[in-house]
Amino acid sequence: MHYESFEPEDFATDAFFCSWVLHPTPEAELFWLDWLRNNPSKTRDIELARQMVLLASSDEGAMPGSETIERIWQGIEDGKSRKTVMFGNRVLWLKVAAAVILLLVAFGGYFYRQSQGHIYHTAFGESRRVLLPDGSLVTLNANSSLRVADRWGRRTEREVWLEGEAFFSVSKLKKAGHAVKFTVHTHDLNVEVRGTEFNVNTRQDQTRVVLSEGLVHLQLNDRSAKEIQMKPGDLVDFSRNRQQLRMRHLPDASPMYSWKNNRWTLNDASLAEIAVLIRETYGVTVNIETDSLKKQTVNGVVPTDNMGDLLSALESILPITITHEEQRVTIRGRPN
Amino acid sequence: MNDSDLWRSFRSGDETAFSMLYKSHIEVLYRYGHKLTTDTQLVEDSIQDMFIELWNSRKRLSDTDSIKYYLFRVLRRKITQHPLNRNVAGAGAEISAFEHRLFSASTESELIDTENELGRSRALGRALTQLPPRQQEVVNLRYYHEFNHQQIAEIMNISLQSVHNTLQKSMKGLRELLSGYSEIILTALTFLIFH
Numbered sequence: 001m002h003y004e005s006f007e008p009e010d011f012a013t014d015a016f017f018c019s020w021v022l023h024p025t026p027e028a029e030l031f032w033l034d035w036l037r038n039n040p041s042k043t044r045d046i047e048l049a050r051q052m053v054l055l056a057s058s059d060e061g062a063m064p065g066s067e068t069i070e071r072i073w074q075g076i077e078d079g080k081s082r083k084t085v086m087f088g089n090r091v092l093w094l095k096v097a098a099a100v101i102l103l104l105v106a107f108g109g110y111f112y113r114q115s116q117g118h119i120y121h122t123a124f125g126e127s128r129r130v131l132l133p134d135g136s137l138v139t140l141n142a143n144s145s146l147r148v149a150d151r152w153g154r155r156t157e158r159e160v161w162l163e164g165e166a167f168f169s170v171s172k173l174k175k176a177g178h179a180v181k182f183t184v185h186t187h188d189l190n191v192e193v194r195g196t197e198f199n200v201n202t203r204q205d206q207t208r209v210v211l212s213e214g215l216v217h218l219q220l221n222d223r224s225a226k227e228i229q230m231k232p233g234d235l236v237d238f239s240r241n242r243q244q245l246r247m248r249h250l251p252d253a254s255p256m257y258s259w260k261n262n263r264w265t266l267n268d269a270s271l272a273e274i275a276v277l278i279r280e281t282y283g284v285t286v287n288i289e290t291d292s293l294k295k296q297t298v299n300g301v302v303p304t305d306n307m308g309d310l311l312s313a314l315e316s317i318l319p320i321t322i323t324h325e326e327q328r329v330t331i332r333g334r335p336n
Numbered sequence: 337m338n339d340s341d342l343w344r345s346f347r348s349g350d351e352t353a354f355s356m357l358y359k360s361h362i363e364v365l366y367r368y369g370h371k372l373t374t375d376t377q378l379v380e381d382s383i384q385d386m387f388i389e390l391w392n393s394r395k396r397l398s399d400t401d402s403i404k405y406y407l408f409r410v411l412r413r414k415i416t417q418h419p420l421n422r423n424v425a426g427a428g429a430e431i432s433a434f435e436h437r438l439f440s441a442s443t444e445s446e447l448i449d450t451e452n453e454l455g456r457s458r459a460l461g462r463a464l465t466q467l468p469p470r471q472q473e474v475v476n477l478r479y480y481h482e483f484n485h486q487q488i489a490e491i492m493n494i495s496l497q498s499v500h501n502t503l504q505k506s507m508k509g510l511r512e513l514l515s516g517y518s519e520i521i522l523t524a525l526t527f528l529i530f531h
Contacts, residue, residue, distance in 0.1 A: 009507035013500075018479070052510045055463060056479035062376075064366040072384050073358060079388035118351050133355050 004039060011049035012056070021053040066135075070173070073133055120146045122164070124283030125307060127260070134158055134173050136182065139260040141165035141201075142281040158182040165201040167260045170194075188240040190219040198230075199257040203280050206239035210256040220245070262305045266298045271331065274298065274314070278329065282307045289332045293320070339403045347394045358387060361407055364481065368408060371473050372415045382414040405483060409491045463513045471506040478503060 003011075011017045020028040036043055064072075122128050122140050130138045130146060136158075140146055144164020158173070162184055172195030173180040184191040184200055188207035191200060196214025200207065209218060211230045218228040221240050228236060233253045237246040250256070255265030264277065272294040275286035281304065288294045302313040311322045311329070319334045337345075337356075345353035362383070369379035386407070390397070400406045464472060477488045485503075489496045 008511050009504055012507045012510075013503050015484070022479075022482070048511065048514060051514050052507055053479060055510060055514070056475045056506070058464065059367060059476060059480045060464075061367045062370045064363060068366070068380070069359075069362050072362065072380055073355075075380075075384040076358065076387040076391070079384065080391045120352070131352055131356055131359065135359065 003035065004042075006042075006045070008045045008049040008052060011046065012052040017049065018053055021050050022057055067174070070134065070175075077133065118148050120148070125281065127262070132158070132160075134180075134182075135171040137169040139167040141167075141259055143283060159185065161185045162200055163187075163202055165199070165203060165259070167197070167199045167257045168193075169197050187221070188238045189221050192217040192219065204276075205241055206237050206244070208235065208237045210235045210250070210253050212253055212257065258301070259304060263301050263303055264310075265301050268297045268299060270294060271296045271298070271318070271320075275331070278307070278310070284324075284327045284329050286329045287331065289330070293331065293333050296320075338401075340399065340401050343397075343400050343403055346390075347397055349394065354391060357390075357403065361404060364404065365407060365411055368476070368481070369411060369415060371469075371476055372412060378415060378418060382411060382418065386410050386414055402487075404481070405487050405491065408477075408481070408483075412491055413493075463510060466513070467506055467509055471502055471509070474499060474502045475506045 006014070016028070017032075019025075020032050032046070036046060120128065120130050120138075120140060122142055122144050124143050126142055128140045130140055130148075132138065132148060138146060138160070141164060144162070144166060146166060147161040149159040158180060160183070163186070168182075168184065170182045170193050173182075179194045182193050182195075184193075186200065186202045186207040188202070189209075191198065191209055193214065193216045196216060197212040198214075198216055199210040199212070202208075209216070209230065211232050211234050213232055216230045218230065218236060218238070220226045220228070220238055222243065226245075228247070230236060231249075233250050235248050235250055235253065235256070238244070255267060258265040259281075264274075266274065271288055275288055275294075278284065278286050284307070296318055298314070298317055300317060302317075303309045307324070307329075311324060314320065315322055321332045321334045323330045323332070342353055342356060346357055365383050366379060369383060370376070373379060390410075464475065467475065473492070474488060477483045477491060478485075483491065485496055485499045488499045492499070
């Protein structure tokens with residue numbers, strides 16, 4: 001490089017020089033400091049050029065507020081669903097309209113409700129992060145479904161329907177000065193929040209809600225329509241079918257949703273309980289050879305990225321041998 | 337997820353990918369839009385229309401490995417070609433008029449007046465806005481958004497040579513503004529190198 005003949009503006013428009021100023025790497029640092037030692041008369045020009053680049057990379061322009069971001073998105077959502085149908089033929093247009101009306105009448109509310117929204121589904125052994133239009137993040141556990149209302153944010157409420165298990169990080173959203181509610185519907189209850197983090201699990205014929213942060217309201221789906229307010233660390237189990245409600249407080253709730261980071265935190269978990277988790281997550285059947293083995297407990301953190309790793313971790317903790325053939329997992333005692 | 341993957345998911349109709357596309361670019365697009373016009377409504381409407389059109393035509397779009405570059409190109413065309421827009425930074429004829437305003441008398445006196453630290457940084461912050469709009473735009477695309485010359489040429493629909501010349505001219509302008517302060521700012525670097 002013929003940097004010796006460079007003027008400050010030449011440095012400032014040189015790609016290598018700019019990347020040194022804006023994103024210095026050890027190599028670039030070394031090169032330029034070394035170059036300066038050999039060309040001390042250029043020190044002033046280099047520093048001037050550096051200041052020019054720094055100044056040029058500043059931007060004091062307008063930033064959109066979260067309201068603006070939401071409003072534009074809403075417009076996009078509305079525009080997206082309103083497909084511009086341009087029928088030149090008026091008769092055809094009327095026919096289409098008639099057909100649509102017939103369909104609506106025929107299926108009534110059922111059709112309307114079912115066609116609403118977008119459904120996210122995970123297979124066994126798969127978890128997925130879903131970003132909702134309001135910026136809330138949902139981590140969907142294996143074999144779970146999340147339905148998201150179509151007209152998101154249009155009404156005053158944000159609504160989703162869950163089957164399976166998911167961890168919700170709900171962002172706070174305000175409209176016209178009022179916090180907009182976020183509701184998770186399950187078979188058993190509704191979880192209502194403003195902005196918070198919590199886990200919802202609807203497996204095993206009940207809904208379990210564990211609150212990590214903030215405040216949530218539960219509305220039970222039974223005749224009592226009872227309302228429960230939860231605080232961080234609270235765990236609530238409710239089964240509509242069995243009419244069973246249990247509540248407790250956990251000093252540390254994080255083990256309940258460590259699955260979202262691809263690990264299970266096991267605190268005195270019996271092998272029988274773990275077998276249920278394996279079945280729910282990977283969709284296999286699990287057989288434990290003896291009853292005494294079922295009562296064996298495990299403490300520790302095990303990886304769940306794939307079932308193979310999980311099974312070998314269990315084998316290394318307990319005196320057991322695990323065999324896995326197709327959709328069947330068998331756990332046997334190992335003499336030691 | 338990298339740009340190509342995200343773009344592909346979006347094109348295959350993945351709503352999550354589409355909302356991620358929006359979320360991750362709305363701020364830069366909004367800021368860039370305001371460099372092109374002072375009309376906030378026009379910026380918002382153009383961004384909105386752009387995303388709706390993107391969604392409706394997603395099946396016909398081709399691959400891209402820089403979504404930001406793609407979106408900037410489309411947004412600029414939308415804003416500058418909008419029939420209601422009278423306030424386009426890059427519209428050729430207006431440039432020379434702005435150029436005359438560069439480093440006007442008030443700028444000079446401002447430089448001399450600002451003896452204290454606060455006044456200095458304020459004057460520096462405004463320095464960019466004293467460049468003609470077209471230069472501001474090229475500088476913004478190059479140094480803030482970090483597009484390369486080729487991308488800037490395509491976004492602004494000007495020649496590569498023109499990008500190069502405009503940058504060179506802008507930097508000369510900034511140099512004149514800054515050279516007044518060079519004594520003060522030198523100390524730091526000298527210390528760094530020789531100690």
